[in-house]
Amino acid sequence: MNIAVLTKQVADLVEGIEIDASGRAVDRDSIRYILSESDDHALEEALLLKERSQAHVEVFSLETGEVRDGLCTALAKGADRVVMILAGQETPPSNHAAARMFASVLKGLPFDLILTGVRAIDDLDGSVGGLLAGYLGLPYVGLVRKVELVDGAATVEKEYPGGFAAELGVKLPAVLGIQAAEQPPRYVPVTRLRQVMKTAQVEEQEAEPASEEPVSVERMYKPEEGAGAAMLSGSAEEIARQIVNLLSERRVTR
C-alpha cells in the first residue's frame, strides 16, 4: 500500500494579511507561511493508515513558504519519504497549475491512495485534490473524516450537514480530500524535529511547468471592521446590561 500526501503552505492568519499595491493580490511580504490545516489532517490520516496497515507514506509539497520545515515535520511524524516539488516560478501557482504539477510528478507512480486536505484557506479556483483527480482520471471523494482499507479498496466516511455522513466504497487508486483525521494531528517534540532537520533528506523533483491562471481577479478587499453590526461599548457589566435590554425590547424571549 503506497500513500501519497499532498501538502501546501498557506498564509498564517495569526500574523494578519495585507493586500499589495495593485489591489488584486495578497502582499506576499506580509505572509508568514504555515501548513494548511486540512493537509495536516491528511498527513495524520495517512500516518494512521500506515500504523494500521503498514502503508508506505510519501509527502509531496510545492516549494512555497516554509516548505522544508513542513516536510521535516512530516518526516519526524513518521512519513517515509518527503519530496519538494520545484515549480520553477516565484509566485505561488493557482490550484489548477499546482494540480498540473502534482499530476506531472505523480503520473505513473504506483500510488494506491493520494490524500490531501479537502480545502485550503486560499483556495479560489477549486481544490487541488479534485483537480488532480480530474487530470489523472482517478475517483475523488472530499470531506472525508475516516478511511479504512479493505481488500484493495477504501471505505470512507464523507461528512454531510446536520451531522449526517455517508459511507462510500472507493476503488483504488483514488484521491481523497480529507476534512479531519480520525484523531487530531500528532505532536512532534522539538528535540526530534531538530534532529530530523539536521539529518533529513528532502528530495527535490522538478515538475513540468504549468502556469494556468484560470481566474482574473478584478480587485481584492477586506471586509469592513465590525461591518454590519451595531457595536455596543462599555465595561463588561454595561455590555451585559445592554444585550439583555436589547433582548427584552425586541421581545426575543417572550
Added chain:
Amino acid sequence: MSNDVWVVAEHARGQLSESTLETVGKGRELAHATGGKLVALLLTDDERNQINSLAAADLILLARRPEFREFTPEAYGGAIEAALKEAPPRLVLMGSTSVGLDLLSVLSARTGFACLDSCTRLDLRASQLLATCQIYGGKLFVEVALSSATTLVAVVPGSFAKPADQPSGRPEVRELTLPADLPVSRITFHRLIEPPSGDVDITKVPILVAVGRGIQNADNLPLAGELAEALGGAVCASRPVIDQGWLPLTRQVGKSGMTVKPKLYLALGISGAPEHLEGMKQSELIVAVNTDPKAPIFGAAHYGAVTDVVELIPMLTEEARKQGLKKAS
C-alpha cells in the same frame, strides 16, 4: 454562446436542499438579465417531490436512475460532464457544499472550464458577470470577472435569499440523455450514517447560545449552560469546541453541522469562519461578542461587542435572571 445558467440541484433524503433553492433564485435573476434561461440539473431516482420545488427554473434537465438516489461523486460527475460537454452554458452554479465541492474541481479539470469556490455574491455590472469569493477565512474578499465562456461556481449556502414566492408556471422537464458509454462508477454508496440522536434538536430551539474558542476550556461550558437556561434556550457551538469533545456533534453549527435559524443567536467567543457563518447567518437576531474587533462574526451580526466572554457570560446570566427574561413556561 449560450447565456444559460445551470444549477446543479442537490437533494438529501428525498428533499431538495435549501441552498439549491437560494441558488436557483439568484441564477434565474442573472439568466434573465442576460437573455438566457435558468436550467436546473436534477439527478435523482424519483423526481416527483422535487420538481415542484424547482418551479423557478425555466427548464429542468432530468436524469432519473436508481443510482442517483444518493450522491456519489463519480456517477453524478460523469453525467454532468457529459451534459456540459454537449451544450456548455454561461454559468454552472452548485453549492459550496459536501456535494458541490466533490463536483466542482473534478469537472473543471475534466472539461477545461474555469471554476471558482466560496462565492458569496454574483453581480452583473455593465454586462460583465462578477463573482465575489471569500478567502482566508472571510478575512479577504476577491472580486473575479467571469470572462471565460463557461465558468463553474460553488456558492456558499445562505449567500442569497430564497425567493419569497414561486412563479406559477410549470417549467419544462426534459429527460437528459446520458451517453451509453458512461464509465462505471468506481465509487459506491454503502449507507447513510445518522447523527447521534437523543439530544436537543438545535434547529428547533428559538434561542441559541453559541460558544466558540473564546470559551477557553471545558470548565467554562456550564456557564454557557446557565445562560441558556436563564434565556430559555440551548447551547450550541462552532467546530473547534465540538472537535475538542466538549459538546456532542449534534450541537455543531455550520458546514458539516446544523444550519440554524433561531430567533436569537448569541455568538460568544466565535470568530466567525465562513464554515460557521453559513450555518447561522439567517438567524433573526445575531448578537456577537468577541475579544477581536476584527472578527468576521461581526460582519454577520446585528449587534456586536468586544469583550472577554468568560467574564461576560455570568453577568449576562445574572442580568437575564434579574430582568426575568425567561419565557414563562
Added chain:
Amino acid sequence: MVPTSAQLGPVPGWAILWVVFLTAVGLFAWRVTFLIRLLRLGRSEKRWDRIPERIKQVLVHVLGQRRLLDEPLVGIPHVLIFYGFLVFLLATSSMLLQGLLPGIHVPSLEVNRYVAPVIDVFAALVLIALAVTSFRRFVLRPAGLQLTWDATLVNILIAALMVTYLGASSFRIVASPAESKVWLPFAWGLADWFARSETLRTNAQALSHVFWWAHVLIVLFFLAYLPYSKHLHLLASPFGAFFSRLDPPGRLPAPAPEGQRLGAERLEEFTWRELLSAFACAECGRCERACPSFQVGEPCSPRQLVHNLKVQLLQYGPALLKKARAATDGGEPALLGGLIAPAELWSCTTCLSCVEHCPVLNEHLSIMVDLRRRLVERGEVDARLQEAFSNLQRYGNSFGQSERKRAVWTQGLDFKPKDARKEPVEWLWFLGEYACYHPALQETTRSLARVLRVAEVDYGILYEAERNTGNDARRAGEEGLFELLREKNMAALEKAKFNNIFSTDPHVYNTFKNEYPELNHGRHPIRHHTELLADLLERGRLKVARKLSHRVTYHDPCYLGRYNGVYEAPRKVLKALGVDLREMPRSRRDSFCCGGGGGRVWMEEIGEAQSRPSESRVREAAALAGVEMLVVACPKDFVMFTDALKTTGLEGRIIVKDLTDLVAEAVIGEAAEVVQKRAA
C-alpha cells in the same frame, strides 16, 4: 559474668550467639549488596563532588532532623527515637562484643557511670516517644499514613528492645545491687519494684540473662530484617542526604545525554540517586500533606510516585540484574501506563512543596519531569497542552498570538518605553507572556511602566524579540522546546545593551536565574520587580503619596518564594505602602500553589477533583477576618485566583490584586477610584 559464658544445653552460649550473629550479619550484607546492585542499574549521575556541602547536608538533615521538626507531634518523638537508636547502637554493640568474646574484657557501657545513665534515660524516652507515635498512628490515624504490618512490627520490635534492655539492667541490679552504683533512674526504679517480689528476687540473675538474650536476639533479628522493611529508610536516608542535589531547586536536572531517549519510564533510565529515593522514602506522607494537587483530590501523590518506583525496582530489578549477566529477557514493563498513570504526572504543578518538605531530601520533581519528558517524547500530550507547545514553538507565546503583538500593551501608555535593542538601558524589563498578552493583566503592566517612570528608572524592553522563557514548557517535559526558546531569547538578549534585568514574572525570574547560564556568569543578576520596587521605596526613589489602609494578605508565588527564597521584598513593599498585612496559615515556605505552574495552566482539567488548588487558596484568604484583598506578585496567580473567585462565589467578599497596582495606587494615586468601585 557475661551471660554467654553459661552453657545452653550442650553448647556454650557464646557459640550460639556467634551462629545467630553471623547469620544476621550475612543476611544483612547479602541484602545490602543486592540493594546497591539494584541502585547501580540506574544511569550515572555525579554526586561525589562538593564533599563539605554534602557533610553539611548530613549534619542538618540527618543529625539535625530539621524537616522532621516541622511537625512537632511526630518530629520530636522521631528525634528521640533516632537519637535513642544512635545511643543503642553503641550500647548494643558493647553488649554483643561482650557476648561474642566472653573471655576478653570489653568495656561494658551498661555499667559505665557516664554512658549508662544516658542509655537508661533514652530507653525510657524512646518508649514514651513510641507511645506518642503509636497514639498518632493507631488512634489519630492521620490521612495518608498507611497502617501496615511492617510498621507495626517495627514499632513492636523497638519497644521490645527498650523493654528488654531495661529488664536486663533492672534484674542485674536486683541480683547484685552492690555492683551497680551508677545512677540509672529507670532501671533502679524498676529494680526497687521487682525486688519486692521474693520470686523475682531469687531468679533475678537468670531473668537478667533472659532479658539480655532477648535484647541481643531482637537486635540481630532487626539487623537482618531492616533492609527488607520500610525501615530501610533508616539505612538509606543518610546516604540520600549525603548524595542530595546541591544545585538550586530552580535548575531542573538535564535529561539523559544526547543519543539516549528523552525522559524515563524504565528503571535503567532513571539516575541511581532517583532510584535511591525509593529506598530512602519512609512513606511518612509529608509530601502528600504539602501537595496542593493531592490535597484537593487530584490523582497526584509524590509519595505514591516514589513508592511505585520502589515496587518496580524490587519487582523487576532482580531480573534486570540477571539479564546483565545472562542476557535473558528481563521483561520489565514501562512505568508509564503500568504502575503510573499519565494523569498522576500531569496533575503535578511543580510547586516544589513535596521536595521542600521531604525529610530525606528525595527529588520527586526530577522523577516526575523525567516521566513527563517521556510522555512528550511519545507525543502523548493533551490537546490543549499540544496547542500551547505548538504556539510556543511557532509564535514564542502560548496564546497563539503574533509575536508582533507582544508590545501591544504599550499602546495604552502616553509614552513609549525604550527599546533595549536600540539604545542602552540600565534595566532590561523582561515581561513574560502573561503580562504582555493577557487582556486582564495588560493594565497592571502599564501600571508598572508608569510607576517606573515616576521613579525615573532607566529601563527598556525587547518588544517583539521577547519570547516565553521556557520555564513551564521545560517542566511540562518539553525539553527541546525549552532549549529552542532559550536560544531565541539569548540571541535577542545578546543584541540588547543593559546592566541588570528584572521580570514581573516569577517563572521568568526562576529560569533566567537558574537555567540561563550564559546570561548569568554574575554579569546580569536578575531581580523580581518586587525586589526592585522594595529597593526604590527604601531609597526614596518612589514616595508613597498616600498611605493605603486596606487589610490584605499576600500569596507567595512558588517560583519566587520556595524556589528562590524571595519572601521579604514583597512584604517590605506592602509595609511601605501602609497596608495591614495578615498572613494566611499557609505562607512562605508552606505557601499553597495556585495550581497553574509546570504547564498546568495550559492543560485540561484532570480527573474529578473536589475543587482546585486555586479555590482552596482563595477560601483560605477569604477566611481571614477583615481581609479584603489577596495580593499577588505573579501574573499566573492573578489569572488563577480571579477565576477561582468566580467559581467559589467569593467575588463580593475579596478581590485579587497585583502588588504593582497597589504601588501605583499609593505612589500615583490613580487607581484608587477603580479599586473602590470594584470593592463596592
